[in-house]
Amino acid sequence: MENFKKLIELRKELHKYPEVSGTEIETGKSIKSFLQNYAPDELISELGTTGFAAIYKGKKPGKTVLFRCELDALPIEETNIFEHKSVNKGVSHKCGHDGHISILCGLAVKLHKNKPETGAVILLFQPAEEDGSGAEKVFFDSKFQVLKPDYVFALHNLPGYLTNQIVVKNGTFTCAVNSMIIHLEGKTSHAGEPEKGINPSLAIAEIITEFNARIQADNSQKNYCVITPIFIKMGTMAYGVSAGVGEIHFTVRSDSNLQMEILEKTLETLVQSIALKYALKCKLSWIQNFKANFNDDKAVEIIRKAAKINHFLVLEKENPFTWGEDFGLFTQHFSGAMFGLGSGLNTPALHNPDYDFPDEIIGTGVNMFHQISKEITNAY
Template sequence: MEELKKLRYKLHQIPEISGNEKRTSEEILAFLNQYPPSEVISSIGGNGILALFKGEEKGKSVLFRCELDALPIEEINTFQHKSIHKGVSHKCGHDGHMSILCGLARKLFQNPIKKGTVGLLFQPAEENGNGAAAVISDSKFEFFKPDYAFALHNLPGFPLHQIIIKENAFTCAVNSIIIKLKGKTAHAAEPENGINPALAISEIINHFNSKIQPDITLQDYCVITPIYIAMGEKAYGVSAGYGEVHFTLRSDSNLFMKQMEKDLKATATQIAIQHNLQSDIEWTEKFQANENDSKAVDIVRIAAKASNLNLFEKDTPFTFGEDFGLITQHFKGAMFGIGAGEESPSLHNPDYDFPDEITDTGIQLFYQITKEIIDA
């Protein structure tokens, strides 16, 4: 595993944010050149790579996905492989996910499949929710229609090597709304001569807050979090004429998310009209709920048991967003978790680092899933 550890350290040192993963992609291509797949397609959906391992006979196909991008977070670790880029670091473990998929590539090269096709997708721009859509809409990806698609995520707070599975929603649907309100600036002594957005912003916040249902065990789970508010300037003689407010929405149901999006947009628009404000509403960083296929989850169960791995069946979805959810909208598939240690720092924390101990666990489980599908 030393080769893969060195690869991860290199990837950890050169993190790149969503859409800018050029150097990371080059490092992956260089590794794949040592264990050549049957076919490699680069620049998919931006900086993405699809490596295909094909058997001599026709058979089923399976896709495994990892992520290329890092986060705009300053790393506080002091180890030798710390990020060399100020304000950017691998705090979600995507460097480890890439090393797992590279290890699977090496295993498939050394132990060629006899039939079917295994596709390894190194996907760009997962963190901003744009990568999966860019890959799926890319003409270079259109030909590949896998029977199943799988992805994993390391999960701090769970025992090392434990496999965490769940049928139906594994991660939540997430979307973010930006509400811009344009009124009229006036003298602060004569606010009646202007149109100040303060009351409208207050009403929007109160209405959105009334829609929150934080218990994920109940049907209408919905978390709405205020993210950003801006209004006016630090000019105390001026009544503001412009303001904006941003929220992030979370639900464990794609259908319920669509209903909430419609309701909240209509409400914000109506409140703006009532206050004689012009409104401009847009959405950003949208993630589909990752709806796991029951058969795909069962394949993970069987593969985990065959690999003698500790299996944990989770009752409720994880509340973070993951754009693999869009891939499971197009193909039967499942995302599962691998425990990253109960004492590990949380994901997106500035001191997080992927635990190399679980790299081989991920490789072995992906390979066993391949056998369960290809050899069936």
């Protein structure tokens, strides 16, 4: 009970002092301060710049399992008025990463008291999940490359699902997401003589129309694809000037990495064709890439077993979640899975300004991770 109280205190401290992607310095210091009382056998700092890993080693050689949480908050102004409200203007934990961190720290408490029988358990505190850059920075860090886990696991809290319910799915758990930036350059002219310039407006309209025609929004069907316009900029507020440049941003979602690759090429070809049609110079770029999270069958079975042993209610999800999660990079390279942890039917949605992680599900997350670790490291 005392340890659970400390986890809640840590969660609220993290919530009060949030940091956006890539700047999680103080967040890391708070976690490391907590871990001093539950010292790991090895601590690897500066993973992907602001991330780190705590490793608890078994008495004998064996399999290695990695559990990941995220360190970053979002650029959202909090509307809650409780005592642990964010003090950092325009920044708040609206995805529950403060709770995910507390769960991993709770696992550290258990592993410190009861070391794995064999192998090792790695607790990865990953930076910059929200902008899609953190997993890649960690994965390609030479200090991470030597770890080579046999299994990788992560969870995400899920508003709109029963409190403490475990949500599982084989195959794709979260979708592939990529963001496209299209820059079009024509030529300005007098607004009274637009024919003497090259205005990108018709090309932008056609791109939006053509992209919209390729949407297949039912993720229970094959070739799921959602293309969402995010931002448009064209010309300036000079009413005597016909615009000469324009820019439009989209997010693109698919239920598989292979389908995403096909979509990217299709959309690039389409944009270049439309730009050529309107005599525009075109520059394309992609940012904030999230690989689809593909759950390994055996890893999901371990999750189911852990839930059963703990007497937690399990929901078998039929279709993938449509949001992106950069843990998908790890499940591309290692056997593993992500699962959902219900955070309440009436909890505000993720990224809502009034969302707050429910502390009552911390213990469930800790017990799930601990049982999963035992299934792997206590097996001979």
